[in-house]
Amino acid sequence: MTRIAIVGVAGRMGRTLVNAVQQDTEASLAGGIVEPGSSLVGVDLGELAGQGRLGVAAVDDPARIADDIDVLIDFTAPRVTLDNLAFCATHGKRMVIGTTGLSEAELAELDGYRERVPMVFAPNMSVGVNLTLQLLQTAARALGDEGYDIEVIESHHRHKVDAPSGTALKMGEVMADVLERPLKEYGVFERVGQCGPRTDKEIGFATLRAGDIVGEHTVMFATEGERVEITHKASSRMTFAKGAVRAARWVAGQSAGRYDMQDVLGLD
């Protein structure tokens, strides 16, 4: 049985994760962490997630439940995630990280823990998106150097704070790797005013934010006369949460290292 604590347990993903852990017969809910000083400290996690009492109360410091847990699942914000990685390094815990929007410096800081903490870090934990990443590699290999323009379009709910989504960036990165077009050089993240015509090799990104959209990504390969579109649409956060719980069970058996969902799902 993998004993899991959820950081950011009061958030959109946190509450969904409570339900996902409860549904998994090989995982147990050992704790939930809310923001320091939150009025939710002491509240039962089951009540927080709308499923009745579970007998596990929210705390505002992971150190208070260190003896009870094997893996922290963290879907919060970059700084919070990095603080929790430091906690895992000190206390010999494992981590599943879903947080997106890390800066380059924050990514480097996260990477610095790879020798000390077994961690799964992925911008999207759904099986479907991780299969889509493989499809995109195949499509980019076949079409990318044959005159097809590549554009990534993503849509999310109005509360999302980072853009483009971590998934859109990952989609861009896997195609950039195949085509040897680093996003730093070939990624186009904004077009406004007299921006001129599209260049052949750029990889464009477009972002929509509206209502309650859970998460939608389309990659378009367009040329004269035809276009191919590869789309993934998430209609429930449970798809991410189930993937995260699966990753927690998997990482419980791994030595220190930075892994992703391709490793968890055996897709590499």
Ligand SMILES: NC(=O)C1=CN([C@@H]2O[C@H](COP(=O)(O)OP(=O)(O)OC[C@H]3O[C@@H](n4cnc5c(N)ncnc54)[C@H](OP(=O)(O)O)[C@@H]3O)[C@@H](O)[C@H]2O)C=CC1
């Ligand atoms: N990898 C994946 O598959 C997915 C990744 N995500 C990513 O997960 C992240 C969270 O998304 P979402 O759940 O929608 O966001 P929310 O804002 O709903 O949840 C984040 C939660 O973290 C809490 N929090 C802030 N600081 C702390 C702290 N120090 N300790 C504990 N909790 C804290 C917030 O509390 P408060 O509200 O009080 O500030 C909030 O409840 C985003 O980066 C998003 O992109 C989302 C879905 C899938």
Ligand SMILES: O=C(O)C1=N[C@H](C(=O)O)C[C@H](O)C1
């Ligand atoms: O913030 C979200 O909601 C999501 N964020 C992730 C991302 O940035 O890619 C994954 C998912 O699309 C939902």
